[in-house]
Amino acid sequence: MVSSVLLALLAAASAPLLSSAQTQITVNGTSSHPIPSTLWGLMFEDISHSGDGGLYGELLQNRAFQQVTPGTTAALNAWSAVGNTTLSVIADSPAISSSLPNALSVTFPSGAPRSGVQNSGYFGIAVRASSTYTASFFYRFPSTLPSAALTATVSLAGASSGTTFASGTVALRPTAQWTQATVALRPRTSAPDINNVFEVTLAAGAFVGTVHLGMFSLFPPTFGGQANGMRADIAQALLDLKPSFFRLPGGNNLEGQTIAQRWQWNNTVGPLTARPGRVGDWGYVNTDGLGLYEYLVWIELMGMVPIMAIWSGFALGGAAVPANQLAPYIEQSRQQIEFVIGSTSTPGGALRASLGHPAPFPLLYVEVGNEDFLQPSTYQSYRWAAFVNALQADYPNLRFLATSSFNSPALSPKPQSWDIHVYQTPTWFTQNSAFYDSFARDGTTFFEGEYAAISTNPNDIFGAPSSGRLVYPTVQSAVSEAAFMMGFERNADVVFAASYAPLLAHVTQNQWTPNLLSFDSGTVIKSTSYWAQWMFSNNRGDVYLPSTLASTSGALFWSVVQRVSPPAFIIKVSNTGTSASTGVFRLPSAVASTGQLIQLAGAANASNTPTTPSAITPQSRTIATGQNLSFSAPAMSLSVITVALV
Numbered sequence: 344m345v346s347s348v349l350l351a352l353l354a355a356a357s358a359p360l361l362s363s364a365q366t367q368i369t370v371n372g373t374s375s376h377p378i379p380s381t382l383w384g385l386m387f388e389d390i391s392h393s394g395d396g397g398l399y400g401e402l403l404q405n406r407a408f409q410q411v412t413p414g415t416t417a418a419l420n421a422w423s424a425v426g427n428t429t430l431s432v433i434a435d436s437p438a439i440s441s442s443l444p445n446a447l448s449v450t451f452p453s454g455a456p457r458s459g460v461q462n463s464g465y466f467g468i469a470v471r472a473s474s475t476y477t478a479s480f481f482y483r484f485p486s487t488l489p490s491a492a493l494t495a496t497v498s499l500a501g502a503s504s505g506t507t508f509a510s511g512t513v514a515l516r517p518t519a520q521w522t523q524a525t526v527a528l529r530p531r532t533s534a535p536d537i538n539n540v541f542e543v544t545l546a547a548g549a550f551v552g553t554v555h556l557g558m559f560s561l562f563p564p565t566f567g568g569q570a571n572g573m574r575a576d577i578a579q580a581l582l583d584l585k586p587s588f589f590r591l592p593g594g595n596n597l598e599g600q601t602i603a604q605r606w607q608w609n610n611t612v613g614p615l616t617a618r619p620g621r622v623g624d625w626g627y628v629n630t631d632g633l634g635l636y637e638y639l640v641w642i643e644l645m646g647m648v649p650i651m652a653i654w655s656g657f658a659l660g661g662a663a664v665p666a667n668q669l670a671p672y673i674e675q676s677r678q679q680i681e682f683v684i685g686s687t688s689t690p691g692g693a694l695r696a697s698l699g700h701p702a703p704f705p706l707l708y709v710e711v712g713n714e715d716f717l718q719p720s721t722y723q724s725y726r727w728a729a730f731v732n733a734l735q736a737d738y739p740n741l742r743f744l745a746t747s748s749f750n751s752p753a754l755s756p757k758p759q760s761w762d763i764h765v766y767q768t769p770t771w772f773t774q775n776s777a778f779y780d781s782f783a784r785d786g787t788t789f790f791e792g793e794y795a796a797i798s799t800n801p802n803d804i805f806g807a808p809s810s811g812r813l814v815y816p817t818v819q820s821a822v823s824e825a826a827f828m829m830g831f832e833r834n835a836d837v838v839f840a841a842s843y844a845p846l847l848a849h850v851t852q853n854q855w856t857p858n859l860l861s862f863d864s865g866t867v868i869k870s871t872s873y874w875a876q877w878m879f880s881n882n883r884g885d886v887y888l889p890s891t892l893a894s895t896s897g898a899l900f901w902s903v904v905q906r907v908s909p910p911a912f913i914i915k916v917s918n919t920g921t922s923a924s925t926g927v928f929r930l931p932s933a934v935a936s937t938g939q940l941i942q943l944a945g946a947a948n949a950s951n952t953p954t955t956p957s958a959i960t961p962q963s964r965t966i967a968t969g970q971n972l973s974f975s976a977p978a979m980s981l982s983v984i985t986v987a988l989v
């Protein structure tokens with residue numbers, strides 16, 4: 344029972360300020376369309392170490408010396424000597440596998456103190472006492488065999504302090520053949536920071552000679568216990584968004600700078616020793632440990648569905664496969680789809696079953712390329728048609744998405760769906776909240792696959808922070824994106840999915856800002872835009888209720904949806920202006936006298952950053968409500984009001 348005093352206080356708290364403008368909003372009780380269950384989700388590609396060093400749980404960087412040039416200093420990235428060993432990366436014979444030709448050659452001189460190798464991880468390693476870490480590596484003695492097995496110590500230690508947090512031992516047999524050693528590490532205490540290293544060492548004087556090491560790994564417990572799976576804190580932050588879909592594997596990182604460097608699904612599945620890795624599009628080597636199967640298993644664990652891209656015959660460096668040479672690439676795409684949904688009597692389905700998942704994954708959407716407006720001529724003249732005509736015949740139930748600019752140039756066959764991207768200013772997003780209102784209702788559907796307010800400078804959207812580029816999302820960027828997102832609910836009869844991009848970035852290794860989540864090896868920072876996504880996705884409706892349209896030149900934007908069970912109206916209000924603004928919502932039926940308000944608000948340029956990770960978070964409280972609901976939205980705010988029907 345809410346007391347009358349409390350109700351009066353609540354009413355006062357939500358009463359319009361005298362100075363605030365008022366907008367009358369009539370809400371229609373007849374739904375215009377259902378809200379698709381796929382509407383809110385995630386776009387992912389390995390950018391800014393969002394995959395290797397981010398979502399993918401592996402803690403060691405350059406673990407298998409993939410795609411490096413032997414003999415170079417760069418090949419030793421993240422590795423250094425402990426004691427007085429000499430290190431170099433070599434092309435070994437025999438190699439661990441044909442996919443992993445390189446190894447770390449480690450020479451122990453006579454009279455060596457405790458010596459070996461260390462890896463600094465992905466810019467640090469978090470060491471937690473509550474976790475058991477699984478460490479492994481391959482070894483062989485190429486020339487002088489030790490007279491008996493050696494005892495190697497594997498440890499996690501402070502890089503500067505030298506404090507050992509965890510250690511274990513493993514026997515290295517005297518063998519010239521590649522052999523795997525595995526050990527569990529259980530830290531007794533947590534490290535105070537991420538300035539830690541992984542070490543493999545031999546005791547003083549234990550061995551004189553050379554050992555070859557390769558294909559190292561160090562895994563903490565993963566999200567949901569998935570083998571070769573995901574970092575738990577990042578995955579949990581994503582799960583909290585209640586995402587419906589996951590777009591993979593790009594983004595530009597699908598395309599490759601050259602045709603040979605494109606993402607190829609078949610190089611990302613099976614044993615880690617069978618994955619050569621590739622030079623990704625964002626300036627670092629991708630291990631491909633986070634491969635197609637790992638993506639799909641995790642997507643299922645998270646309750647999402649995949650939106651999967653296939654390579655469309657175009658590399659970012661500008662090369663396009665000529666029409667008469669496309670066949671093998673189309674076949675590779677067909678096999679990619681077969682791996683995901685083929686029956687176990689097909690080679691692809693049988694491979695999937697052999698990895699542990701006989702049932703097909705629930706694939707419905709396949710994206711043909713990424714941003715093919717970068718080379719619209721070949722997409723229009725043959726690439727789109729060649730891929731879609733061939734694959735649609737084999738998979739008539741799939742919906743293929745086009746990625747060039749919508750209808751420009753026109754494509755044949757006519758795409759059933761399009762992926763639209765927009766990186767713009769906060770102002771653009773507010774002025775374009777009605778972007779989809781005028782789109783034809785002719786069966787064509789849209790995926791807003793990438794969007795973010797990234798700069799305050801309309802003349803230099805992709806410029807430097809000094810010219811307006813945001814480093815972290817701000818309150819202004821988040822509430823402006825929210826204005827645009829109101830349009831997704833209003834147009835959810837044609838917009839079936841939407842995802843902010845990029846999703847994840849390491850705080851010091853980013854190729855792109857701003858990002859939805861930022862992280863280092865120990866922490867995750869939820870941005871203002873993350874919270875806006877969270878507010879929409881956690882407060883979905885089943886049907887959209889049309890209401891008075893907002894002015895796109897104004898500052899106040901809204902969307903009203905109805906939830907069926909338990910029955911409620913959910914009102915979202917974004918005030919992108921610099922003063923409070925009141926919306927008076929005339930609801931179509933009687934509602935409870937109180938409702939729940941969740942609100943994100945703050946100074947326009949306020950951000951959540953590594954030093955202020957929780958400066959701006961949504962706040963909840965009960966407010967007075969009624970069928971005529973007068974709501975004062977503070978300047979620069981996003982609010983969600985849930986009020987039960989009575």
Ligand code: AHR
Nearest residue numbers: 594595596713714844845
């Ligand atoms: O999200 C960052 C990049 O922006 C994507 O890789 C690309 O698709 C777009 O240009």
